[in-house]
Amino acid sequence: MTAAPPSAAYLYERVRRVIPPIEWPAFSDDIDAILALKRERNAVILAHNYQTPEIFHCVADIVGDSLALARRAMEVDADVIVLAGVHFMAETAKLLNPQKTVLIPDLGAGCSLADSITAEDIRLLRQRYPGVPIVTYVNTSAEVKAESDICCTSGNAKAVVESLGVARVIMLPDEYLAQNIAAQTDVEIIAWQGHCEVHERFTPADIRQLREDHPGVSVLAHPECPPEVVAEADFSGSTAAMSDYVGREKPARVVLMTECSMSDNVAVAHPEVDFIRPCDLCPHMKRITLANIRAALEQNRHLVTIDPQVADRARRAVERMLAI
Incomplete structure (x- = not known):
């Protein structure tokens, strides 16, 4: 007989440092229901690092950054995948699991980067720069x-x-990521002018103020931040790289220049580290909630579908990345 999943009451121990006891009753019923629904439907939940702790630590089966989720999506042994993240991540999961049911709890969970460029834009770029390969961010x-x-x-x-x-x-659509990578390589990079609406708001002045207010703080910046922000930081890397840095270096005090929930999720694993939180929320990531994850599993919504001809070509681009 398959063991029953842990109850919400048990799971609270994982997140008690970042979710006050008074807030927990608002989550517990949905968590218990989701755990049961996952068993009934042979479903797994993939959650990005920017999801809130009650999702990330209590109902998710696979967590990580975009690359980790793409890799692990290829290994999923389940009938149903629920993507707790934004729409392009759900599409990537579907590309790599064309025969599985992939659900996104809220169709409005988009991305400013994904919205900044179209397929027609790329066709025009190929006309302007014939023969130049196009590297496309998974966003x-x-x-x-x-x-x-x-x-x-x-x-x-x-x-x-x-x-x-x-x-x-040609590297697109994130202009700042392209500029930050260009500073690390001899390859000439032609950038597009898309930006992440969270990371573009950070400034060098923010970092200087944080250092003044919190002496000795280690500053970690996501490479979607402007280059001048990355230059002021102590370390720059993906969300996975930032999490690894905290675990490896164990800074006494740290600030993550990225989406707000990332700090809460990393803090759960590192109670000895003092996390300073400049709270910039991604409005799209925050559209995903326990309630709509539960509804997705109960009502089989919202199905992620991709035109087969588009999917075949898009899958090749993702698989080429994963092969490196």
Whole structure:
């Protein structure tokens, strides 16, 4: 007989440092229901690092950054995948699991980067720069991936760019990520002008103020931040790299220049570290809640579908990335 899943009451021990006891009753019924529904439907939940702790630590089966979720999505042994993240992540899961049911709890969970470029834009870029390979950030629609040569994430962008063995590439849509990678490589990078609405708001003045207010703080910046912010930081890397840095270096005090929930999720594993939280929320990530995850499993909503012809081409771009 399959063991019963842990109850919400037991799971609270994981998150009691970041969720006050008075808030927990608002979550517990949904958590118990989701745990039962996952068993009934042979479902798994993939959650991005920017999800809130009650999702990330209490109902998710697989967690991580975009690259980790893409990799692990290929290994999922389940009938149903619920993507607790934004729409392009759900599309990536569907690309890699075309025969599985993939659900996103809220169709409005989009992305400013994904919205900044279209497939037609890429076709025009190819006309302007014939023969120049196009490296596309995974924060894009399937239609955009289908027009690209290879995908990348913030964690593997430099390796992907250099793997092509060419002097010049087009990298899109995140202008700041492209500029930050260009500073690390001899490959000439032509950038698009898309920005993440969370990371673009951080400034060097923010970092200087944080250092003044919290002497000795270690500043970690996501590479979607402007280059001048990355230059002021002590370390820059993907959400996975930032989490690894905290675990490896054990700074006494740290600030993560990225989406707000990331700090809560990393803090659970490192109670000895003092996390300073500049709370910039992603409005799209925060559209995912326990209530709509539960509804997704109960009502089989919202199905993620991709045109098969688009999917075949987009899948190749993702698989080329994963092969590196």
